[in-house]
Amino acid sequence: MSNQELSDGGACCSPLAREPLTEDWAGDLARMFKALGDPVRLRLLSLIASHAGGEACVCDISESFDLSQPTISHHLKVLRAAGLLDCERRGTWVYYWVIPSALQQLSAVLLTESGPVVPSETCTSTEVPA
């Protein structure tokens, strides 16, 4: 995977709204978004991100779900394959943590002309320059 598109040369807006995504990049982003497209995985990510120290072991977070441990492990694997998590074994336990740059990249892609704030509620006007 190539996550180098973060620093787009001279791009003032999000690439999503600036120009059509290339197929390659769309596929790359879609894999990450698809990993987030499951409530269990979203909660897993949130649990890990909000855990003390920014990391958590499986035994700790699996208690928050009604799912079997293999299922939790499967979801963690999906998140890791998508590049959103990383993990490390320490003795008996395996600790997971979030990869901040991955989330940041996704967040940046979604930042369109709307920007971080929406001052005007009447969005009917199309203010996008041609």
Add this chain to the structure above:
Amino acid sequence: MSNQELSDGGACCSPLAREPLTEDWAGDLARMFKALGDPVRLRLLSLIASHAGGEACVCDISESFDLSQPTISHHLKVLRAAGLLDCERRGTWVYYWVIPSALQQLSAVLLTESGPVVPSETCTSTEVPA
């Protein structure tokens, strides 16, 4: 399944990293992320967002894909059901446009402690799993 309850109301950071997502919210967000978890839909969204005027008719964007017209229509329906797009019929054509607040919400959720701030605890390695 007793998660730690809300600490306090004033959320200064992203809720994803502040505290575990509630099941309701995770389900809501997951529906939107799942809609983005397909390269075709991502490109559709990008094509519409980057189109002149911020909106595009189906006949225009469908040319960029090798997919059948019903498939394009299906993906547009998914994006609309997720609250990411809205559409309007004008004569023969149907125009679609992006709902900025939806993308903004998703972008905000992903803005964790990473953001503009450089994390100091887990900066030992930035390599992603292969």
Add this chain to the structure above:
DNA sequence: GCCCTGATTCGACATCTGTCAATATCGACG
């Protein structure tokens, strides 16, 4: 060495998803 605990992998299953061809709907134009 042997077992015990934590975590992953495997195999199987039902369900969901993406795709197409065929058909239907909706509006414009003779």
Add this chain to the structure above:
DNA sequence: CGTCGATATTGACAGATGTCGAATCAGGGC
């Protein structure tokens, strides 16, 4: 009114996905 072009809906189908139980792997303690 009939037809035509643009979208949407339906039905069907292969492939992906989420889930579990069982088996397996990895360390620690006896």
